[in-house]
Amino acid sequence: MSKNEINSKKIRQLSIYIHIPFCKSKCNYCSFYSISLSLSKVDNIFNDLECNDKACGSNKGRECNLNSDNPRNYSGMLKSELEIMSEKFNLRNSFINSIYFGGGTPSIMPAGFFKNVSGFINDSFRIAANTEITVEVNPESGNFEKLSALKSLGVNRLSIGAQSFNGDVLKTAGRIHNKKDIYGTVNNAKKLGFKNISLDLIIGLPGQTETIFYNDIRQTLNMEPEHISAYMLSIEKNTKFYKTCNENNAKNRLTFIPEETAAKYYEILCKLLDEEGYVHYEISNFAKKGYESRHNLNYWKRGEYLGIGPSASSFLKMEGGKEIRKTNIADLDKYAGNILQKTDNRHEADLLEILTEKDKINEEIFLSLRTNSGINAKRLTEWVNSGIINSFIEEGLMQIKRNENIVLTLKGMLLSSEIFARIMV
The missing domain is CATH 1.10.10 (Arc Repressor Mutant, subunit A)
Structure with missing residues (x-):
């Protein structure tokens, strides 16, 4: 594919997705590519020094110094991929409408990580003062120091994974936070002046009665977030829920909510959010006017986006109407190997699709x-x-x-x- 195929007649507009695959533990419903931080085989994500930066939360050690020629740390890998993609697809100096740090659990990473990656993006692309910059935050890692550090780095939108406010439902789902953590994270964000906060809920979790879900909605509304996402539980292969659903031993088998019951919950949600003035702008998303997720809207409008990190996908348009979708391999070691090769076939393990x-x-x-x-x-x-x-x-x-x-x-x-x-x- 030659650079001449890339549409360079006007300034390109892109969204950037950064995948952070690290988690403290894997949720029972999650099918996204992620690994336990303690099991990571990538050397020097954090060094052995005790971290004095409170923004690092419970993690020990700060991210090691960048060495892009041998990117043994994760931010170094991301920098290398940004450079590779910018060169290969002539993306340098594109205008960035939105940046989204997803996972995994981005909020477990130290502040220095976000500073490094933001710097790499600023070096290669055009970032406006109002570019939407979102970080996914798990409530157990949304401490004041961490959120303060994110805000100082230009993050202006938080997506907080509440999922439910009921302790038993959260425990069954494999979540490690509680209701107090959710309130604490939202309160911290508001004290720091975040004006664009999104809360995530899941519809249909085991043990989620109508009363429990109604209370989840009410507690969400009490915090007055600008945006609410509510996703129907889907039992995907390679998740703990899938294994539990197919458990031979009836005693260990979870009972999941019937589809018609989950549909009723969804209707209740839509009614209550409409009464509170939220715009139902996408099947699973609701926002106060003007607070629709720009990043997600770009996906739904088939705008171009660049996905960085293992399992991340990119969608790019070339001259002549050609469109491609590139998906990185969902394996951290193999992803690192691709980046380290720095050859024309460095992405041979990735999926590259030319759309018909x-x-x-x-x-x-x-x-x-x-x-x-x-x-x-x-x-x-x-x-x-x-x-x-x-x-x-x-x-x-x-x-x-x-x-x-x-x-x-x-x-x-x-x-x-x-x-x-x-x-x-």
């Missing part, structure tokens, strides 16, 4: 219909039989807005997987 026209159409349909903007009716019926669309409208699963865009109704959102399966071209 069919892929592009399906993505536009799928991603657009997830949002409250929807998709233009005329455009959709160019690809999908109008009879199918009309039947969905008659069944109350879709509706046409005044601007002639088609959107999913609440009922349609609950059946979105089935709808998408029927309208993919």
